[in-house]
Amino acid sequence: MREPGFWYRPASWKSHSLRPLAALYGAVAAHRLKRKGLKAGIPVLCVGNYHGGGAGKTPTVLALASLLRELGETPVVLTRGYRGRLKGPVRVDATRHSAADVGDEPLMLSQSLPVVVSRDRADGVALAKSLAATVILMDDGFQNPAVAKDASLIVIDAMRGIGNAQVMPSGPLRAPLSAQIARTDALVVIGAGNAADTVAGTIIGQGKPVLRARFVPDQASLAALKGKRVLAFAGIGDPARFFETLREAGVDVASTQVFADHHPLTPDEAAGLVAESEAGGLTLVTTEKDLARLRTPDGLPDWVRRVIPFKVTLAFDDAAALRTFVSSRLLAARTQGMRS
DSSP states (O other): OOOOGGGGSSOOHHHHHTHHHHHHHHHHHHHHHTSOOBOOSSOEEEEEOSBSSOSSHHHHHHHHHHHHHHTTOOEEEEEOOTTOSOOSOEEOOTTTOOHHHHOHHHHHHTTTSOEEEOSSHHHHHHHHHHTTOSEEEEESOTTOOSBOOSEEEEEEETTTTTTTOOBTTTSSBSSOHHHHHTTOSEEEEESSOSTTHHHHHHHHHTTOOEEEEEEEEOHHHHHHHTTOEEEEEEOSSOHHHHHHHHHHTTOEEEEEEEOOTTOOOOHHHHHHHHHHHHHHTOEEEEEHHHHHHHOBTTBOOGGGGGOEEEOEEEEETTHHHHHHHHHHHHHHHHHHHHHO
């Protein structure tokens, strides 16, 4: 679905009219956050966000996985496989699975990491451990209490922040902000802007780290797009950020097409993209997540082969601070495990 526009505007009559429902939803969500989860027996790091929609969780997971490997760890990603039909637990295999099976983000992550999809995250822990995981890296699941977390890193976009700061359906928050902040161990603020400053100030006031980061375009992607006018399309939580990242990287974005988050393209929509690109002499470009959704176990359809994926990595302004935070949390988790 697409996020309602009023979520990211000052208080409106729509938001106000939904507050009774939001109060009920928020009370249930806050109570759920207090539940005790399964102890995995190995450290569990969770990457989440306070709200629905995109914030940069998947690039953060990839950045953390890279750091964990540098530290000599074997991370395995655990996720529920949003929009996938398989309940799991199952290890994602790009030669057998499609995005319709396991979800687009797990399929994308599986290109570089072992990924376990399990609708019941507690059931996925055993499979992750059987894959020789020394650390479980949860992609989303911050609001889900099924598995106890040793550290929760919350991702927030510096331009969008948390919108009107109301709980669903009145706003984008998945639970009352105070209840979520209380369970936050570190905040990752991505990009430039001041929309996250209030939340960041609260986190700092509690003595917790705020880690700032930015997207860095892949040089091979930039080289493939050099001198080309492009038609950029995306079905992600925040497509505008993707288009802006392209423009900031110097890519000539002549046209854009927006689809709902996780939207599987229909044949007619695909044909429309191809026709528009051919008529305007434009190169098709999309995100890695969107490309994963277009992939089948047999590979990419013929028309998709002309689409250039625009790859980005997440670079932290203070990589040493991130390393220190992760290392200390791993040590604390293992020390506590030996005592229990």
